Amino acid sequence: MAKTKTRPRGKGRGGRPSLLWRLLAVLALLAIVGGVWAWWSMRHWQPDRTTFPTQGALVGSADGAVDFVALKAIGADFVYIEASASAFARDPAVVKNLDAARAAGLPWGALHKYDPCQPADKQAANFVTVVPRDKKMLPPAVELEQLADHCPVPVSDAAVVSELMTFLNQIETHTGKPAVLKLGREFEKTYPIAATLDRALWLSSDRVQPDYGGRPWALWTANSGLQTSAAEQPLRWVVVQK
Structure with a gap:
């Protein structure tokens, strides 16, 4: 067969x-x-300039060397600089970046990474020590990403909000300007502060305009990884709402 x-x-x-x-x-x-x-x-990708004419960047030591003159040349109208974090930490490049931004003639602001596990007054003292008084500086920004879920000593939701208010009052006294809340999605979900704290919001969402704040935002991290000739690493590109 x-x-x-x-x-x-x-x-x-x-x-x-x-x-x-x-x-x-x-x-x-x-x-x-x-x-x-x-x-x-x-x-x-960058948002259209006709819709968002004012654009800039957020920089820190993790971005490597940043050429602020080149950053201005490619269209940055301002820059926020990571300055302090929690009660004692500070960005290793903060002094160098502040001096370089000033030398380049770029309007600058300082950002603090807030830690709900640490006392507000110690965090404010850290920020005040790192960030000089300067009438020309932009409003201070407070990054709210970290939750209190794993604090060594439990912190209630009410205490998180109360301590945050204390921190804001102290750094606003130092800078003379109301702070901007760089609000993370999970932080807002856990501690819905956007509706209760009367501060400008800075939200983040690649390419798509964010809506998790429940009200209009003032700043938007539109691209968390913009490749430019101004820095060794991709930069976080930020736009301002008209």
């Missing part, structure tokens, strides 16, 4: 690839090309 020959899987008559397999290969190639294009596009 003659044995029936079987074709290799994915092969048509004459050993040629079947139409289905060729189609799958084309789709896979298109997916790769599309992914590369999306990555490149995001790395170089």
Whole structure:
């Protein structure tokens, strides 16, 4: 009895690839090309200047060396500089970045990374020590990302908000300007402060305008990884609401 020959899987008559397999290969190639294009596009995307004419960047030591003159040349109208964090930490590049921003003629502001596990007065003292008084500086920004879930000593939600208010009052006395709340999505979900604290909001969402604050935002981190010639690493690109 003659044995029936079987074709290799994915092969048509004459050993040629079947139409289905060729189609799958084309789709896979298109997916790769599309992914590369999306990555490149995001790395170089900035919001339209006609809608958001004022744009700038947030920089810190993690961004490596930043050329502030070049940053201004590529269209930055301002820069926020990571300055202090929690009760004792400070960004290693804060002094260098502040001096460079001033020398480049870029309006600048300082950012503190708030830690709900640490006392407000100690954090405010840290910020005040790092950030000099300067009437020309932009309103101070407070990054609210860290939750109190894993504090060594439990902190209630009410205490988080109360301590935050103490911190804001102290740094606003130092700077003479109301702070901007750089509010993380999870922080707002856990401690819904946007509706109760009358401060400008700074929200973050790549490419898509954020809405989790429940009210209009003042600043938006529109691209968390903009590739530029001004820095070794991709920068966080920020726009201002008209």
